[in-house]
Amino acid sequence: MRIELQKRPTPSALYAVLSPFIALGLTLIAGAIMFTILGKNPLDALYSFFIEPLTEVWSIHELTVKAAPLILIAVGLSVCYRSNNWNIGAEGQFIVGGILGSLVPILLPGFQNWLTLPLMLVLGMAGGAAWGAIPAFLKTRFNTNEILVSLMLVYTAQLFLDWLARGVLRDPNGNNFPGSIRFPSAAQLPEIMPSQGSAHYGILLAIIAAVIIWFMLRFTLNGFQVRVLGANPRAGRFAGFSQTRMTFFAFLLSGGLAGLAGIAEVSGAIGQLRETISPGYGFTAIIVAFLGRLSPLGAIAAGFMLALTYLGGEAAQMTLGVSDKVGRVFQGLLLFFVLGCDTLINYQVRLVLRKAAPAAGGQG
């Protein structure tokens, strides 16, 4: 006996819309089972994981802080994946963006005016884009696999940041703790409502980026190119679109947005360059992109959802006494169910019992 996936002749339009919600429901059920096995009351656990963080103002602020980088990165990745370019290294582009943007306040501490922050943001984007350009260049020039190259560059970026934060960029007055000087206020992305919580303007950048990219994909020739080349490279060539240009465009855009997310995180949420600046936003954003159906607007909703798993993990650690890795487990479950649901929309599962041997004879 074996299991077969058989393509459905006509995928259900209804389930295509419902798919993310079904995936969410299945994730909750699986989560409940997991908490039960851990010996916790599943309803209480799910409540403290998913609902409690939404009951207080300060934690809703926290939610936007976590959602901002996820949305920014996922918007870029949506374009990238739609054009059939597989950038798995947003985490690295995020880090390099954070580093490059931080050079302004660290190396030029005296340069403090209204230009400081915009310059940092632009440098952050440039850094992320440059890091993203490496796999694009290697793919188009030498036909290397962009998944591997972009992924490996994440580790390069992480170690480079670690070296900088402990070495040349370390705060000389920081008692030998790793980390740069704290940024002056002109170099910090301001909080939106400082009296209430920590939400900074990164979330605004994220939503603006999502709307612009959505518009680009939906209404412009450039977006049309993304869709054509992603669906059908040969038809794209017939149209006269350049695959090489598209690869660069996708990587520069997604890298640039990841870099922007990086510098927004450093200058908004952290306030200094540390040896680690990301709890895996670049990877989690991959889930966000798919949960949002590779649509920039979908990424906004999905970004908040995944941000909740970060908060829920912390909450679970505090109130339930389980590891905050539970958050990671939920992220994995969610991706698993999203991809599973998407597959089952297009394919049906069939159990094939051993059948009569065909003419060619079939033992073995």
Next chain:
Amino acid sequence: MQNQRTETPLLETRGLTKIFGSLRACDGIDLAIAPGEIHALLGENGAGKSTLVKMLFGVLDPSAGEILWKGKPVRIGSPGEARATGVGMVFQHFSLFEALTVAENIALALDGKVAIDRISEEARRLSLEYGLPLDPSAHVADLSVGERQRIEIVRSLLQNPELIILDEPTSVLTPQEADKLFETLAKLKAEGRSVLYISHRLEEVQRICDRATVLRHGKVTGACDPRQETPSSLARMMVGGEVAEISGAGLGEPGEVLVEVRKLSAPARTPFAVALRDVDLTVRAGEVIAIAGVAGNGQSELFDVLSGEVTVSDADSLRIADVPAGRLGITARRLMGCSFVPEERHGHAAVPNMNLSGNLVLSRYASDREAFLTGGWLGLISSGPVAAATKRISAAMDVRKSLEDPPAGSLSGGNLQKFIVGRELDRQPRVLVVNQPTWGVDAGAASRIRQALVDLAKSGSAVIVISQDLDEVFEIASSISVINEGQLSKPEPASGMTRERIGLLMGGFHDGTGHGTETAEAAHAN
């Protein structure tokens, strides 16, 4: 139904109906296929042939009606069940993996684990027995369309079916290859197997089929013995009116040279491609040049080079309107007034999951920039003018569709092809290059497309038609050239060409004499 036999039909349908939304794609179809019979299923694209066949092969569930196998009602829920029942199918669009060998492709379609050697052996035996020469260890990418079709046939024969369904099998074959196929079918028939033969080539149907069922708009409009009919009476049943004859007459004196190819060579880009060698070709305004040839002799490579999807290093080897164009890309060539229609509709000429208006933008965004784009550097696609043009093209080419702007992939082959050709004609190109304009297209659509190509030439454009369909070639060409292993024969006026001579040129006899008796005979037989 004069020769109604008393034995129970192998397969029978009673009132078989399939409804998609408000469309009755098949409406109460009664069909009976006797054992050992070659049964033709005739009909225009959109007549419901594919839907009917998909129900018989378990791809679609009928909305009403029943299917009887040897007199007993059966439910065929999937292709696997169809195969288990004894129905085999050779699709019009092949489902083969190019990078795998013939034997591996066959193995993939079989249930259970069978050693690849045994499959090779079995495939070799079957292919010899049925006159379908095939090397099991060859890579599919190396094979011509005709050979790929043989794989599909052998693959279905391995399942030992009692009924084999063939969907437009000869649309891609040379006369000689088609003759081979007919021998195979005769052999299958002699063994008592039945064949359901879907075609739009009336001569063929008359030649090999015992009975015919004709569909129009989802209903049976005729059941007859095709040998008692004339091609035009069959065509009437199919189309519901007389098929327009193409009038090639009126092609005036050729004008200025619009395309000049001189000593154009292009190396093979993959191990599976054909290199072009010293191609010479001159096409003038008002001419239709047809390039005949067997599939896989460099047609698509020639098309790619002419279209600019692949450029050549020597700019002068291709001149368009006296401008060196060998190194210009497809967009630049379009801007010079050229239009192109590639062979493959799905995924080359059109993006299947994109709607028609998107597919219009696909090839016209540069040439019609002013009409279709606004917003300057933003490049906004203006949906109004694009929708209007889509409508205009659909009306001009009689594209039949259920929605205003459906996804290209939901149209039947003929209707999509009409749209794709119409998309290019709509801009009145100075030069049109088209590869296999009517393959897999029904008689009505094909005649419309051919007439449009001739009309374009009459209006003073240069038309290059690459085609394997000799009827088509003779119908529309003013000059004919033959491509063989990447070489092009010197174009000759169509009036002086014979099928025999083309057959010889296809076989590589470049002086057109040669001793290719077998080839010559086969060409005669047509």
